[in-house]
Amino acid sequence: MAVTTDIVASYRGPAAVIRRLLAQGPREDRALVYVMAGCLIVFVAQLPRLSREAHLTGQDFQMLMGGTLLAWIFIMPLVLYVLAFFARLLGRVLGGRGTGYGARLALFWAVLASSPLILLHGLVAGFIGAGPALTSVGVVWLTVFGWFWIGGSLAQERAQA
Template sequence: MPVTQDIVETYRRPRQVVRRLYGMGPREDRGILWLMIACFLMFISRLPGLQRQAVQTGSDFQQDTIYAFFTLLMLLPLVFYLIAGILYAVTKLIRRNATGYGARIAVFWGWLAATPIALFYGLLVGLNGLEHPGTTLVGGIWLAVLLWFWISGLAEISKAD
């Protein structure tokens, strides 16, 4: 199934999608690809807000874009490996069947699957600013969906067979 269809399906049945992806066997390249695509999409979502900031404050858009690119595509993947490791340790305490690979798949896939909302949030930041109630609402929805995907995925990959 194409990744875009898997993303749409994740909004309906996140546990089944993660189970199917995990059942495809251990492939670290697939996980890092999902992580890097999600980080790139998050970079794209930051651009409208950076442009708004440049217009309002006179900051250097090009320099801000370079910093955002470096942060989101070089540093954030390392942070996500750390998050996956921490969540693996917590999940392992609760459920003995948890695996490090499964935790990475759940975290990286959840991050990628939540990016459509993050793209909309980034657009709202550029149009309305951070303080607008609609922007705050969409940001909260994005965070809730991300946590839902992570928790569902971690529960699914660590359940007893």
């Protein structure tokens, strides 16, 4: 399936999507593309907020953008790899039968699949600013991200023989 179709399907049931992706076999290149695409979308989603911040505070937009680029494109993928490692360790301690690849795929897919809400969060942050609307969208994103990650993690821990 196309990635966009899988993203929409994740909102109906993230476990089924992760099982389908795992059935395609372990492909680290695919997992890397998912994490990089997810981080790129998060970076792009930050641009309206950064523009607003630069305008209101007088800071240099290019400097803000450069720092955010460094954080989301170069550092965050490494952080997510480490987080997936610890998630897999937790799964092993709890008796899961998953793999490291499955743990990475579940986390990376959660970042990518929840990216439409991150884009909405960035737009709200850029056009409305801090307030109840931004908080509400942030809570919805965090809930959906957690649902995708936990659902995908449970599916991959149960799927492997």
